[in-house]
Amino acid sequence: MEQPTEHKSSANQFTFEIKTFAFKQGFEWLGQGFDLFKKNALWWVIGYMAYLGGMMLLSFIPYIGSLIASVLASGIYVVAQQRDQDQPFDLMAVLNSLKHSALPLGVLCIINSIVAMAIFYPIVGESAQPLFSETPPTPEQLSEFMYNTLIGLCVYLIPAMAFIFSPIIVVLHSQVSAYQAMVFSFKACILNTMPLTAFGLVFAALFFISFIPLGLGLLIVLPITICSLYVAHKDIFCAQGATSLSDKPSRDDVMSA
Numbered sequence: 001m002e003q004p005t006e007h008k009s010s011a012n013q014f015t016f017e018i019k020t021f022a023f024k025q026g027f028e029w030l031g032q033g034f035d036l037f038k039k040n041a042l043w044w045v046i047g048y049m050a051y052l053g054g055m056m057l058l059s060f061i062p063y064i065g066s067l068i069a070s071v072l073a074s075g076i077y078v079v080a081q082q083r084d085q086d087q088p089f090d091l092m093a094v095l096n097s098l099k100h101s102a103l104p105l106g107v108l109c110i111i112n113s114i115v116a117m118a119i120f121y122p123i124v125g126e127s128a129q130p131l132f133s134e135t136p137p138t139p140e141q142l143s144e145f146m147y148n149t150l151i152g153l154c155v156y157l158i159p160a161m162a163f164i165f166s167p168i169i170v171v172l173h174s175q176v177s178a179y180q181a182m183v184f185s186f187k188a189c190i191l192n193t194m195p196l197t198a199f200g201l202v203f204a205a206l207f208f209i210s211f212i213p214l215g216l217g218l219l220i221v222l223p224i225t226i227c228s229l230y231v232a233h234k235d236i237f238c239a240q241g242a243t244s245l246s247d248k249p250s251r252d253d254v255m256s257a
Contacts, residue, residue, distance in 0.1 A: 012081070013239045014173040018184065020191045021235065026198025029235065033228025036084055037220075043089075044223040051076065070109040071102055074171040080230040081172060101171045104178035108166055111182075115159045123152040161189035164196075168233045188236050199228070 037044055051073075058069040078094045098105075127145040130137035137145070165188055166181035176184070189196055203225055210217025 012085075012172075012234065014169070014176060014237055015239050016184075017237075018188050018191055019236050021195045023194040023198050025192075025235070026195035026200075027202065029195070029199055029228045029232040030202055030224070032231040033224050033226075036080065036227040036231065037224045039083055039086075041220075044227075045219050047079070048076075048219055048223050067106060067109055071105045072098065074098070074101070074105050074167040076226055077168045077171055077230055080227050083227075084230065084234075097171055097174075100174055104170045104181070105167060107178045108163060108170065108182070112160075112163045116156060119156045119159070120149075120152045123155065124148045162186040164189055165229070165233050165236070168230060169237065172233075173237075184237065192236060196232075199232070203228075 055069045055073065058065045058072070061068065075094045075098050078097045079089065082089060082093070124145070127141070127148045130141040131145065162182040162185050165185035166178070169176050169181040169184060170178060203221075206221045206224075207218075210221040
């Protein structure tokens with residue numbers, strides 16, 4: 001059986017170590033993600049529209065539709081890798097990677113869903129009931145719902161660190177298990193809190209701005225974010241990564257997981 005292989009370049013080989021970076025590297029990741037996006041900007045926009053359409057169709061399949069959609073969504077990181085390596089889009093390579101990583105990706109999705117439900121249901125569940133009643137919710141009820149949702153998001157941020165990089169690791173590095181990927185992702189987020197904070201602040205600003213033109217800006221912001229997360233994963237976990245020489249980590253900045 002054909003196994004998905006990592007790119008021959010050492011710059012994309014998983015090292016089983018975690019590199020740490022300064023605050024400014026978060027901006028570097030976004031900048032490099034934008035550079036990767038603009039290589040084929042039109043392709044990314046059209047491709048992401050097709051991707052969203054497919055995800056919407058899958059969401060109508062009862063029970064397993066969202067699970068399938070979440071697994072397939074990770075294939076976009078394979079596309080980012082192809083663009084990064086100046087390779088043409090290869091659908092068979094994407095499907096092959098997904099075929100061999102479907103089980104661990106599904107495990108990640110299920111665990112993430114269980115964790116999210118365990119957090120949000122007790123915090124937000126009761127305050128969300130007026131939103132589904134026949135009478136419109138009062139301003140006080142809406143305010144309570146928004147406040148509880150914000151609290152839930154803050155609590156969820158902690159376990160969410162295990163799922164930021166783990167799908168990328170699993171789909172691009174077949175030798176890493178789902179459990180290992182979660183551990184690596186969580187530790188990487190802890191060790192790189194500062195650059196990821198910079199990354200998150202800029203992303204949040206761009207995300208809200210993208211809603212101004214009827215949400216069409218998301219067709220640009222979300223692909224850039226995907227490319228940026230791919231670049232960040234290369235920097236943190238891979239042999240050489242995409243790090244600029246001015247911000248190359250020292251030996252003391254590398255920690256084995």
